[in-house]
Amino acid sequence: xxxxxxxxxxxxxxxxxxxxxxxxxxxxxxxxxxxxxxxxxxxxxxxxxxxxxxxxxxxxxxxxxxxxxxxxxxxxxxxxxxxxxxxxxxxxxxxxxxxxxxxxxxxxxxxxxxxxxxxxxxxxxxxxxxxxxxxxxxxxxxxxxxxxxxxxxxxxxxxxxxxxxxxxxxxxxxxxxxxxxxxxxxxxxxxxxxxxxxxxxxxxxxxxxxxxxxxxxxxxxxxxxxxxxxxxxxxxxxxxxxxxxxxxxxxxx
Ligand code: 13P
Numbered sequence: 540x541x542x543x544x545x546x547x548x549x550x551x552x553x554x555x556x557x558x559x560x561x562x563x564x565x566x567x568x569x570x571x572x573x574x575x576x577x578x579x580x581x582x583x584x585x586x587x588x589x590x591x592x593x594x595x596x597x598x599x600x601x602x603x604x605x606x607x608x609x610x611x612x613x614x615x616x617x618x619x620x621x622x623x624x625x626x627x628x629x630x631x632x633x634x635x636x637x638x639x640x641x642x643x644x645x646x647x648x649x650x651x652x653x654x655x656x657x658x659x660x661x662x663x664x665x666x667x668x669x670x671x672x673x674x675x676x677x678x679x680x681x682x683x684x685x686x687x688x689x690x691x692x693x694x695x696x697x698x699x700x701x702x703x704x705x706x707x708x709x710x711x712x713x714x715x716x717x718x719x720x721x722x723x724x725x726x727x728x729x730x731x732x733x734x735x736x737x738x739x740x741x742x743x744x745x746x747x748x749x750x751x752x753x754x755x756x757x758x759x760x761x762x763x764x765x766x767x768x769x770x771x772x773x774x775x776x777x778x779x780x781x782x783x784x785x786x787x788x789x790x791x792x
């Protein structure tokens with residue numbers, strides 16, 4: 540009922556030439572894959588070239604972050620409108636690295652997510668707990684707080700272009716993946732909260748990606764869980780073969 544969505548978050552990696560080499564391979568090899576939506580999130584300087592190279596394909600170009608204002612005196616920032624102008628159709632907001640190192644808060648993530656939807660793009664809103672929060676039994680409370688802030692400005696109509704990414708911080712770049720059962724528990728909880736906010740029918744259509752050390756070897760088990768609808772892939776998305784294997788693992792059985 541939900542088409543899985545697999546996005547490669549390249550983080551701070553790849554020159555324009557390297558980015559083009561990778562998407563050309565993805566374009567050639569994923570052209571015929573059915574039943575999975577695919578996206579790549581290059582560094583901002585490569586968005587335009589990548590989007591041009593992917594024109595006419597089903598692979599979406601995504602941005603990794605944005606500002607909430609459309610224009611003005613905001614030195615160094617990029618608005619959803621300008622990212623769209625460069626060719627992006629999705630923006631990731633609230634990634635844990637933004638929250639941890641660049642001061643993003645649930646409130647600012649909410650403003651960014653609302654701005655993305657307002658600009659006509661899709662928003663991938665990231666949530667996830669730290670290891671201390673998980674060990675302290677606070678996982679669901681943290682996720683609730685991040686969802687409440689992150690979705691504050693998105694109404695029912697906007698929710699049609701909303702994707703949630705559950706990324707436990709302790710699983711990002713660590714090689715330590717949440718077990719399918721651990722992830723499913725949080726995904727089911729997120730869907731309950733989405734149903735409270737938008738109604739069950741809408742919540743049933745919202746994709747919830749899992750992120751955190753997703754690899755070809757664990758992708759299929761994760762994505763066979765009922766509420767896991769794709770993946771936000773970091774390290775393994777930098778290599779065509781690994782990313783393609785993950786996309787194929789996301790195909791509905
Ligand atoms: P890794 O797949 O490298 O753990 O990164 C996950 C992530 O942060 C994707 O946004």
